[in-house]
Amino acid sequence: MKREGAERRRPGTLKLIPVHMGLIRPGTDPSEAIRLGIKNNGLKLRDGDIIAVASKLISTAEGRLIRLSEVNPSRRAYDMGTLYTMDPKLVEVVIREADQILGGLPEALLTLKNGILTANAGVDVSNTPPGYASLWPRDPEGSAEEIRQKLSDKADLAVIIVDSRVTPLRLGTIGLALATxxxxxxxxLRGSPDIYGKPLHHTWHGVADDLASAAHYLMGEADERIPTVIVRGANIGNPKLNSDSPKLPLGRCLYMSIIHNNSNLS
Structure with a gap:
């Protein structure tokens, strides 16, 4: 029997529209900055558009920037900095931000932050002013909702907050939907038929992560200055179909359950 949640989208032609913007400064209203960026690029929003927003735009606007010269590293930070060839000041910020530190390799720590497996608990020094590190937004879900509410006066929209991530045993960063x-x-898609008519038993399609990766391709990681991308034509469908968090508990994650069962992690 087909499950209620197995209703499928009807995708059309997907279009990605970059929104070039200037530097964002602390105290900026993210929604107004995005609105102005869309206007300055000669663009207009349409019903069904999805606005993909770089998490760093939100973090910078919120002032989530740490001056590293003002950080006093703990003994643990010094020890981990030596072990993993990292600035102890940066390590200290990661320690404060991480829910759990699982290990590391030279210049990076593997952490859990808000139920997400990520490098350095989202702490980053790229695309931040010299001498500073940026943190993840305080409330990514709240930021996504606020942006959607403020910009939906012109069209029926959705919002994705985009960050980058790495995939086990793969080189390179791809997009992550931090919030929607x-x-x-x-x-x-459990209960939906595959191309041979066989019912799917375990499949969930991570559409937000897919679209975050598509937008991330345009956003880039260097000096592109495209912190916002309009995703058009995704035709996701009714958001009430599944509003559950995509986060999995440790015991249900293929990677983490195996790592946990073969280590002394707590």
Whole structure:
């Protein structure tokens, strides 16, 4: 029997529209900066558009910047900095931000932050002013909802807050949907037929992460200055189909359950 959540989207032609913007400064209203960026690029929003927003735009606007010269590293930070060839001041910020530090390799720590497996708990020194480190937004879900509400006066929209991530045993960064508003982060395809008519038993489609990766391709990682991308034509469907968080508990994650069961992690 087909599950209620197995209703499928009807994708059309997907279009990605870059929104070039200037530097964001602390205290900026993210919604107004995005609105102005869209206007300055000669663009207009349409019903069904998804606005992909770089998490660093939100973090910078919120003033989530740490001056590293003012950080006093703990003994643990010094020890980990020596072990992993990292600035102890940066390590100290990671320690404060991480929910759990799982290990590391030269110049990076593997951490859990808000239920997400990520490098350095989201602490980053790229695309930040010299001498500073940026943190993840305080409330990514709240930021996504606020942006959607403020910009939906012109069209029926959804929002994805985009960060970057790495995939086990793969080189390179791809996009991560840190938060969404106005769309389901995943589609439950259990009970849907595959191309041979066999029912799917375990498949969930991570549509928000897919679209975050598509937008991340345009945003880039260097000096592109494209912190916002309009995703058009995704046709995700009714957000009420599945509004559950895409985050999995440790015991249900393929990677983490195996790592946990073969280590002394607590």
């Amino acid at each position: 508003s106005g769309m389901p982060p995943t589609l439950d």
